Amino acid sequence: MRLLISILFLLIGNIFSTYGQLDENPATWSHEVNKVSDLEYELIFKGKIAEGWHVYSQYTAEGGSLPSEFTFEKAGEDYVLIGKTTESETIKEYSDIFEVEETFFKKEAIFTQKIKLLNPDVNQITVNLFYQICQEVCIPMDEFFQISLDGSAFVATEKEIDENSLALGSSLKLDLKNTELLAQNELGNSSKSSNLWMIFGLGFLGGLIALLTPCVFPMIPLTVSFFTKKSKKRAKGIMDAVLYGFFIVLIYFLLSLPFHLFDSVDSQILNTIATNIWLNVFFFVIFVFFAFSFFGYYELTLPSSWANKMDEASFKVGGGLGIFFMALTLAIVSFSCTGPILGGLLGSTTLAEGNVAINLSAGMVGFGLALALPFTLFALFPAWLNSLPKSGGWMTTVKVVLGFLELALAFKFLSNADLVGNWGLLKREIFLGIWILLFVLLALYLFGVFRFPHDDPKQKLSPTRKIVGLVSLAFSVYLILGLSGKVNLRLLSGFPPPDFYTVQQTDSDCPLGLDCFKDFDEGVAYAKAENKPILLDFTGWACVNCRKMEENVWSQASIYQMLKEEYVLISLYVDDRKELPVDQQFDFKYDSGRVKTIETIGQKWGTFQTINFNAASQPYYVLLSPNLEVLSEAVQYVDAEVYEEWLKSGLNNYELSMNQ
Structure with a gap:
């Protein structure tokens, strides 16, 4: 259980690839x-x-x-x-x-x-x-x-700060004008509640998937029958089943409760996991481990003595407390199926912003609610039990499908490490190639071409299995078309490496083939020469929201045209681990007297963002004139309509400033 909680606590940090002012x-x-x-x-x-x-x-x-x-x-x-x-x-x-x-x-x-x-x-x-x-x-x-x-x-x-450090440090500080606009940063901050509902929904979906596993599904008719038959009055049996369902939700909520109290745990990991190379490698290994447990090569279980003690307590105590121990027993015995699902689900919810504990609670409650609903509904309508499919080999198939999904997610973590470390191992084509192989193998498995150790050798191919196999095959074709450039992989934006991170030689290493600068001074000099406003883009290699903005918002025709023709794009990667040349490394002294050593590109641009814009979020967009006038409020993660209007307002304000 400690391992599960640790993993969940770390994974939820992927939600916070950004943090605010x-x-x-x-x-x-x-x-x-x-x-x-x-x-x-x-x-x-x-x-x-x-x-x-x-x-x-x-x-x-x-x-x-x-x-x-x-x-x-x-x-x-x-x-x-x-x-x-x-x-x-x-x-x-x-x-x-x-x-x-x-x-x-x-x-x-x-x-x-x-x-x-x-x-x-x-x-x-x-x-x-x-x-x-x-x-x-x-x-x-x-x-x-x-x-x-x-x-x-x-x-x-x-x-004592040497002259080189003083000069380089001084060059980081901008003489910005109209900085009061930055304090109006309200765009992009209205989605926290919707993100909370998204996490709840993903948790609920994960709970529904967990219901189909052999650890949980057979428990539904047994448990419902126990409650309805042991009570002399049907109403009492229904109330017990409802209470059982409530306790399931409560138990999963309680797993998140410590995170509301443990302010002492170093939260820096939660915010930097998306850019920490070795943590991402660690999670790659963990998810591969999860996947092979679903393939049947071994089983993840908590000590059996825990389940036995909870089961004994449920009979000894009786009443409402006894039902609580029954629910706790279910949570323990189903861990081999629910643990990897929870880890994979919460590890992939990289879009949300807000409080770590609140988001974790929302996901846990959604997961617990999905698990609890069948026990309550079938107690209310026992005749529905007859419509339940019988337990069998199909549940093993569900676990294998989940195993392939765990492997696909594992390579996302490895891709994060590769991007931030600039290893060049998982370029976009290689990453998509691995995913294509995984989903082709999944389709072949579903079509019965090969089996895993715990599969029934005489298992027939059900219509559902064939349909899922066709979906997996269709998804592979979708990836192949995306790899060849015939379709836009917009549905997957944020998961594969960016389109410019490729094995092919390209004219641009910027998103969508746009022209961009990765050095601020060079970009400003070009903007002055061309007399164009600047879009300052604070981004990150492992920032999922950044990729989603680029692939879903920047790709819109009207927005793309403005970025290409009307603005000078300066993209600064705050998680770039490349070391600066020795003569460009320096000590930066804050006004408070604190000294920070700047050794990497990411440290330079991260400090640059903090001291000039008092922010540390990615994506973070600022519109500037070549003379460093702030043209509009800064924005973060917004939809295409808002972003387009924001860019237009920047152009209008730039025109007004030119005419004054």
Whole structure:
């Protein structure tokens, strides 16, 4: 169960390949100095942490989230540290993600360090604190403490940044005009409730599929008959069945409940999973493992003692609590079928935005509701039981079909790793070729050309099996036509690699063959020369919403024409892991004094987006004039109609600014 919860918690991060506007630092710091003797002082650092946020201890377990770390400048030269830095009361909780016990602060963090001066004339010292402040995202922060030991005014000394870093850092900051428009960013933020319903619907669909598996389907008539026959009154039997269904929904909801409470778990993984190479490789392996369990080579099961204990408890306790234990028994014994479905389903819902726990709860409730409905409906209308198909080999077929779907999803994770890592292994043609092979094999299996270990050798091909086989074959043809360029694979937008990530030599490495710039300064220079407005596109290699916008919205004829003829497109990939040339790597110093080392292309453009637009979402679109006037509010994930009107308004505003 812990493995399942860990996987679900990580997978739901694929939903959040984007996250929104950055707020002010939710931690405020102060310091105090207590003089112990002529040469000894006690330094106290206090942090007030906003509600719902947390900061990790210096001594949190290795292998987990990043610990807080103090750097005492000139320690060993002007003074020495006496003992370790002590801390105020902390909280300890086990992280299913890292499988270690993590230590963190909530509401307040207090650090105390004693020092002894080696030079009696020293009266000022500088201390740097690196820490993570976490809630829905984890933000790495640096806090500089400039401390006067004698109470005099501190004469600030800047942390040394070389001239190259100062120049490159300064070039990232734009002199934007009309920035008040950016604060009106309302477009693209109205879809959260619809996304929640989408996740609920996908969860419900997953539950319906789970009903057709051999772990769940045979339980329906047995359970309904148990409730209707054990009660002397039919009304009592119906109420018990309804309560049983309610408890099924409740149990799956309870699986998401810890995520409303565990603010301590490092949520940074949830937001970066779509761009983390090795996590995507890990999920590729996990889903391949899931697939082969559905193929019948082994079975995923929770300890049988769990189910036995729950079953015993249901009879001993009786009443409503006994029915709860019966529902819990179903959840445990059906894990071998429901676990991979839940993981695959929630892992593929990459379109939603919002709160992690709320989205997870919506998916779980939808899944539980689909599982519970048959038990309630058949109790209300027992005659319907006669219409249920008999259990048999068809349920094994359902599992195999799910296994092929798990394999297809597995290659999506591997594709994410390949795109972000720039490995060049799964180009668009290769990815589609693998999917074509998988769905052709699925069709051949359904047509009885080959079998898996748990298949009945005498199994007949039912009409339904033939129809699904034809659908799989038709889908393969659809992929082949898409691979050859004869049809637009719009239905799959966001899943295959972008069309410009190809083994063929192309004139453009930009979406849809458009001309684009991947360097901001080059794009602005071209816009000035051509006297055209700029579409600034903050995107990502592993950003599904970005691909969907490009393939479903940008591909619209009127929008495509504007992008091609009216705008200069600048696409900046914030998850690009390519290292910058050594002479272009630098240290960037924020206004707060925090220093960030910029080593990759993605780090450069991610920092560029944050400091100029106070945002960290992808896709994120800004319209600018060549003179860096903001022409309209920024937008994110919107439909084609809204996007077209937004582009037109930018052109109109640009014309007005030119005429002034």
